[in-house]
Amino acid sequence: xxxxxxxxxxxxxxxxxxxxxxxxxxxxxxxxxxxxxxxxxxxxxxxxxxxxxxxxxxxxxxxxxxxxxxxxxxxxxxxxxxxxxxxxxxxxxxxxxxxxxxxxxxxxxxxxxxxxxxxxxxxxxxxxxxxxxxxxxxxxxxxxxxxxxxxxxxxxxxxxxxxxxxxxxxxxxxxxxxxxxxxxxxxxxxxxxxxxxxxxxxxxxxxxxxxxxxxxxxxxxxxxxxxxxxxxxxxxxxxxxxxxxxxxxxxxxxxxxxxxxxxxxxxxxxxxxxxxxxxxxxxxxxxxxxxxxxxxxxxxxxxxxxxxxxxxxxxxxxxxxxxxxxxxxxxxxxxxxxxxxxxxxxxxxxxxxxxxxxxxxxxxxxxxxxxxxxxxxxxxxxxxxxxxxxxxxxxxxxxxxxxxxxxxxxxxxxxxxxxxxxxxxxxxxxxxxxxxxxxxxxxxxxxxxxxxxxxxxxxxxxxxxxxxxxxxxxxxxxxxxxxxxxxxxxxxxxxxxxxxxxxxxxxxxxxxxxxxxxxxxxxxxxxxxxxxxxxxxxxxxxxxxxxxxxxxxxxxxxxxxxxxxxxxxxx
Numbered sequence: 196x197x198x199x200x201x202x203x204x205x206x207x208x209x210x211x212x213x214x215x216x217x218x219x220x221x222x223x224x225x226x227x228x229x230x231x232x233x234x235x236x237x238x239x240x241x242x243x244x245x246x247x248x249x250x251x252x253x254x255x256x257x258x259x260x261x262x263x264x265x266x267x268x269x270x271x272x273x274x275x276x277x278x279x280x281x282x283x284x285x286x287x288x289x290x291x292x293x294x295x296x297x298x299x300x301x302x303x304x305x306x307x308x309x310x311x312x313x314x315x316x317x318x319x320x321x322x323x324x325x326x327x328x329x330x331x332x333x334x335x336x337x338x339x340x341x342x343x344x345x346x347x348x349x350x351x352x353x354x355x356x357x358x359x360x361x362x363x364x365x366x367x368x369x370x371x372x373x374x375x376x377x378x379x380x381x382x383x384x385x386x387x388x389x390x391x392x393x394x395x396x397x398x399x400x401x402x403x404x405x406x407x408x409x410x411x412x413x414x415x416x417x418x419x420x421x422x423x424x425x426x427x428x429x430x431x432x433x434x435x436x437x438x439x440x441x442x443x444x445x446x447x448x449x450x451x452x453x454x455x456x457x458x459x460x461x462x463x464x465x466x467x468x469x470x471x472x473x474x475x476x477x478x479x480x481x482x483x484x485x486x487x488x489x490x491x492x493x494x495x496x497x498x499x500x501x502x503x504x505x506x507x508x509x510x511x512x513x514x515x516x517x518x519x520x521x522x523x524x525x526x527x528x529x530x531x532x533x534x535x536x537x538x539x540x541x542x543x544x545x546x547x548x549x550x551x552x553x554x555x556x557x558x559x560x561x562x563x564x565x566x567x568x569x570x571x572x573x574x575x576x577x578x579x580x581x582x583x584x585x586x587x588x589x590x591x592x593x594x595x596x597x598x599x600x601x602x603x604x605x606x607x608x609x610x611x612x613x614x615x616x617x618x619x620x621x622x623x624x625x626x627x628x629x630x631x632x633x634x635x636x637x638x639x640x641x642x643x644x645x646x647x648x649x650x651x652x653x654x655x656x657x658x659x660x661x662x663x664x665x666x667x668x669x670x671x672x673x674x675x676x677x678x679x680x681x682x683x684x685x686x687x688x689x690x691x692x693x694x695x696x697x698x699x700x701x702x703x704x705x706x707x708x709x710x711x712x713x714x715x716x717x718x719x720x721x722x723x724x725x726x727x728x729x730x731x732x733x734x735x736x737x738x739x740x741x742x743x744x745x746x747x748x749x750x751x752x753x754x755x756x757x758x759x760x761x762x763x764x765x766x
Contacts, residue, residue, distance in 0.1 A: 209522035224520035225528020243279035285454030305498035312491030331602035334586030343560035350553035353377025387554030462506035617653030657692035684715035714742035
């Protein structure tokens with residue numbers, strides 16, 4: 196019995212209580228996702244700069260791993276357009292001269308990404324992804340989507356443009372050579388875009404990519420379009436991928452490290468954001484640090500079986516949920532379908548035209564540009580909207596990982612500014628109550644000519660300590676104050692620098708005959724006061740459970756009981 200329980204504990208969480216109904220839902224969802232994944236996987240492989248078959252290889256081992264270890268019931272993993280773009284941008288830095296070199300760098304990058312993710316997850320460093328704030332992700336995604344779309348112009352137009360990922364260079368070169376457009380290739384790509392849009396808007400239950408792929412392949416076969424210059428996929432090797440560990444070099448690792456860090460964070464951000472959406476909708480939990488480890492394991496294990504980097508796909512996850520997925524096992528069903536395709540059906544893909552993959556990538560990419568989100572950010576919090584626009588501009592002009600770094604850097608600057616210049620509110624007492632409010636928002640609040648009441652709306656630290664001292668000094672000079680009451684209820688933490696500034700402020704005020712009183716401090720903040728000796732120096736009668744009690748004490752001490760509201764004199 197004990198051994199049976201031990202064996203059961205080793206099984207994935209979803210296996211407990213698994214029944215025929217869940218299996219039916221997973222099978223339907225897995226097959227549906229697999230059907231969509233075949234053309235998308237091949238298309239995104241081309242976007243990453245590798246032969247289409249590697250997009251199918253990436254849809255095997257990683258999907259099986261997630262089905263066993265993942266915590267999201269609806270997340271569909273595999274190749275993703277933005278990931279493929281980052282891969283192409285990163286490998287371009289190494290300027291490989293052969294396909295074998297290029298593939299070696301891709302697999303090395305996937306392993307590096309996976310190792311970073313496993314280390315971060317094991318050390319519970321998942322919080323680092325918070326550096327990629329909502330505005331940064333919005334701006335980066337929009338720019339990346341635009342780069343992805345423009346990078347496909349060469350396939351859509353049938354023009355041999357370079358590998359440059361600068362949007363402005365791509366667009367300029369395409370316009371200069373627009374007269375060289377291969378009309379048949381353009382017609383196939385344009386027809387693919389139309390089919391995909393119609394399926395998405397008019398017939399959402401129909402898998403648009405599959406329809407576009409089948410119809411374009413039939414057109415090539417029936418009319419011999421490949422003989423007319425339309426580029427096709429050609430021969431795709433049959434069979435499953437073999438075990439292959441890429442050769443590492445210190446130079447390539449150094450060159451790829453910035454892009455590996457960028458990709459590992461962006462992948463994790465995508466997986467967690469998607470996972471949380473579905474978890475909230477269906478009332479279950481996901482575990483971020485575990486997801487980070489699973490994601491890393493997928494990338495490392497996938498890479499040694501010739502997989503390009505993988506993460507969670509928004510579009511396929513939505514399809515997965517709508518199709519009735521119940522557990523991560525739907526990913527295993529999709530992987531099984533891909534495996535059957537690789538074993539028995541690769542000859543069917545010989546005549547697939549490359550322009551149809553360009554249409555799949557472009558429609559998918561441009562769907563990621565969310566103008567309404569930017570408008571929302573600008574409306575609700577202008578600085579967040581500006582941050583999104585700056586990240587967008589930096590990514591377009593400077594490059595993929597440089598754009599992310601600019602966005603993260605600007606986010607840190609904004610955070611430091613907000614910490615360094617917190618709101619310091621001058622308070623007044625609402626008539627007939629024990630409540631104190633900002634006098635700017637509540638002009639009816641009562642003030643005392645010789646008592647300064649104020650509140651710091653932030654943790655008190657080295658970054659903002661001088662700000663509070665300056666406000667106290669300025670306001671005391673204005674009011675001829677005899678007492679300063681600090682509402683500490685919003686101070687969640689207190690570091691040694693802030694403590695030293697408070698001690699100095701207390702000493703200066705004391706020399707002027709002004710008392711400093713603390714009201715409403717949290718237990719952890721009081722503990723710092725006591726441990727430092729400042730509480731003893733100031734006196735226990737200078738600390739109160741609330742600003743109201745501090746005010747009551749001061750007024751009674753001065754014999755000004757009449758200024759207390761008789762209805763609230765109890766403290």
